[in-house]
Amino acid sequence: MNIEFYDTTLRDGTQAENFNLSVDDKIKITKQLDKLGMDFIEGGWPGSNPQSVEYFEKMKGVELNHAHLSAFGATRHFQNPADKDPNLQALLAAETPAITIFGKSWDIHVHDALRIELADNLLIIEDSLAFLRPHVKHLIYDAEHFFDGFKNNREYCLATLGQAIKGGAETLALCDTNGGTLPHEIPPIIERVKQFLEEQGSTARIGIHPHNDSETAVANALLGVSLGCTQVQGTINGYGERCGNGNLTSIIPAVICKMGHEAEVGKHIDKLYSTSRLINELANLPHNRYQPYVGESAFAHKGGIHVSAVQRNPMTYEHIVPEKVGNIRRILISDQAGKSNVMHKAVKYGLNLKADDPAMAKIVHELKELENQGFQYEGAEASFELLMRRAMGIKTRFFxxxxxxxxxxxxxxxxxxxxxxxxxxxxxxxxxxxxxxxxxxxxxxxxxxxxxxxxxxxxxxxxxxxxxxxxxxxxxxxxxxxxxxxxxxxxxxxxxxxxxxxxxxxxxxxxxxxxxxxxxxxxxxxxxx
Structure with a gap:
């Protein structure tokens, strides 16, 4: 099954606390996501702020090799005809090959947020999509609060999807906007959606857009794919409002390497690590070293027994080959380390050190003494290399x-x-x-x-x-x-x-x-x- 990956780091991701990007930063990230093989890149909401308008204007002069740039917005205001609605006009002015609009799936939001009747909401969903359809290559409908809406009023929630289909949406993204849905709740809901689409005679793709407020966004996305969702929406490193979005740096390798699905990003998955770090650097945020797949500690080995086993067969303590996602294996030096760790470092540093070399015992002894004083070399490998060279009698002091x-x-x-x-x-x-x-x-x-x-x-x-x-x-x-x-x-x-x-x-x-x-x-x- 071919999976589409839809990145919303530049829009949903920037809603995260302390996550800020300039227009130039966004363009750099867009180019990198295109190199990664992302199918859709959501650039922002052109009707919401001047920065988004500037971004889309500059992107008109940027050629992407694979990705489809998408502008994001809402269904028309109930008081405005579709052709007079400023939000829809701003979406068209962005001149992107894809447009994504969201609408209300949860009857509570229709009454309390929009303050209109349920039938009126159905009307504006169809009107908005039908107005945009002739002007855009790809039209995606984000069903906001879909899972909460389904649990509260399933027939109305499904009816909103029916209106989106009538309006011409090619993909229906089911959004867990509050992030409160647990994995066991996902299967019966998606199965009912699939049944509904069959009843409608629709060939629309089903997408999933999970948030992480219950720490289940990645699990929900993977479960959605296993149930037939062919588009996954998320962000790099899981950035997003509150607790974040589905983390694409975890979802992508799981879908490609473990579930065996095909995607354009699978051809360039070795760029995943560098993409993750680029976005952190441009946002001026620290790297999460414990992040699966792309964290510095994802393939780091500390205990001597682990190190010895990994050197014989990496599969003993690694679930995938780190280079697959652009990461590397790291052997850490600590007071738990034995000769295996030190020998691994010696090879890495190009040092001719044998297991029975008197310098080996000296290195291990000095390492334990220094770490007892508070030194740690897991994040300071240059200092450890100097320590090893001094113990071996190699010049390391130049003044x-x-x-x-x-x-x-x-x-x-x-x-x-x-x-x-x-x-x-x-x-x-x-x-x-x-x-x-x-x-x-x-x-x-x-x-x-x-x-x-x-x-x-x-x-x-x-x-x-x-x-x-x-x-x-x-x-x-x-x-x-x-x-x-x-x-x-x-x-x-x-x-x-x-x-x-x-x-x-x-x-x-x-x-x-x-x-x-x-x-x-x-x-x-x-x-x-």
């Missing part, structure tokens, strides 16, 4: 710290603090003594260190710090607690993470910064060799 001082001065309460860092370090016996001002102590220390090293290592100019995180490890000690600092850095080719731990936040930051710079210099040295 020696002689000392540093950080001063933070607050001269006036209505002015920003003045932060200065002074550092003394040496490279091959040559001492450098520099000072720099910065936006806070860590920035000042980072700038001062680079200033001291740049004449020895010019390529440090291309390195930048992109993220800085601090976590308190022992809250019972209040402001005297130990902290762990994670620093993310990158250059033109690579991104890496380092860690530091201390009771002093500046000291912990220095440790992470020192590892970050040494890792960069180590990489550059390897390239020369």
């Amino acid at each position: 020696t710290l002689e000392g540093f001082r950080v001063m933070n001065n607050k001269y006036r309460m209505d002015a920003a603090s003045l932060t200065e860092a002074t550092i003394r370090l040496s490279v091959d016996g040559q001492e450098e003594h520099t000072a720099s001002l910065g936006d806070g102590p860590v920035n000042a220390l980072d700038k001062s260190m680079r200033k001291a090293l740049i004449r020895f290592y010019p390529r440090l100019a291309e390195m930048e710090l992109i993220d800085y995180k601090v976590r308190v490890l022992s809250g019972q000690y209040g402001t005297g607690a130990k902290v762990r600092v994670l620093v993310d850095s990158r250059d033109a080719e690579t991104q890496w993470s380092t860690v530091g731990v201390s009771f002093n936040i500046i000291e912990a930051s220095w440790q992470a910064l020192e590892d970050a710079v040494n890792y960069k210099l180590m990489k550059d040295t390897q390239e020369k060799e």
Whole structure:
């Protein structure tokens, strides 16, 4: 069975709290969703705000290879004839190959939201679709609150679908708008809808549009597909109002890889991971590392027994091949790790380390000691690689710290603090003594260190710090607690993470910064060799 995937990240997804996109961001996402093989991309509601109008205007100059761009709107206002309704006119002005409109399926909404009679609602559903039908290639009807409406008044709910069919809708998307429907309620409702369509002699496709307020949106979508729904509507990463929408990054691989259905997106499913991350980056939201399929932890292995088994046969602890969705397998280093984990890392880093090498015992011992102090290397692999290389006697330090001082001065309460860092370090016996001002102590220390090293290592100019995180490890000690600092850095080719731990936040930051710079210099040295 061929499944259509309909993405509404740009409309329904942007209703999520703290999820905001510019017009340019939306166009970038549209292009990426097209590369992924999405069948329909809902760009927004052109009659609702100027940004949506601008998006659709700019999209007229953008050619999509596969996806059909869809404008979204509501049935006409009861007081307006269809050809005079501003909302319907705005949909046509968007000039998209597809239009999706929603109408009321639940009699409570007809009475309390629209404040019209039930028969009047049936009329505006048919009128709206019939007006749009001659002007658009694909016409989709979203039956809002369908499952709640069915449970409250099934005959009327089905009648709304009948009017949509008469109006010319090619797809009827059944929406669980409140997200309260549980999986066991889905089958009898969809079976009745299929029976109704047969009675009507209709060939309209059935779609499903689940929300996640009961944490069942993905399950409901998959159940809908198993019952014959041939269109799934959802969002990348499950973004949406309240608790979100059906998460397409979980639904797509399940439908393609596990249920065996065909879809255009199945040809490009290896772009799923990068698509997920792109949308998070453009929305300036953190990646959910625990997300199935596309999370950083989705194929991460920590326990030594697990690692050993996965190295022999990945199927022992992985339900699909991670590369299938563009993800990778990760072997984590922790105090639970045995030699299997360390050996896996040695291969990854290109290190000639044998299981009986004395350095192996040294690495495992040092790892356990450091993690007992609060270090963690699961999110700081660059620091762990340096640890391994030091234990093996490979050069990992390209400069020696002689000392540093950080001063933070607050001269006036209505002015920003003045932060200065002074550092003394040496490279091959040559001492450098520099000072720099910065936006806070860590920035000042980072700038001062680079200033001291740049004449020895010019390529440090291309390195930048992109993220800085601090976590308190022992809250019972209040402001005297130990902290762990994670620093993310990158250059033109690579991104890496380092860690530091201390009771002093500046000291912990220095440790992470020192590892970050040494890792960069180590990489550059390897390239020369």
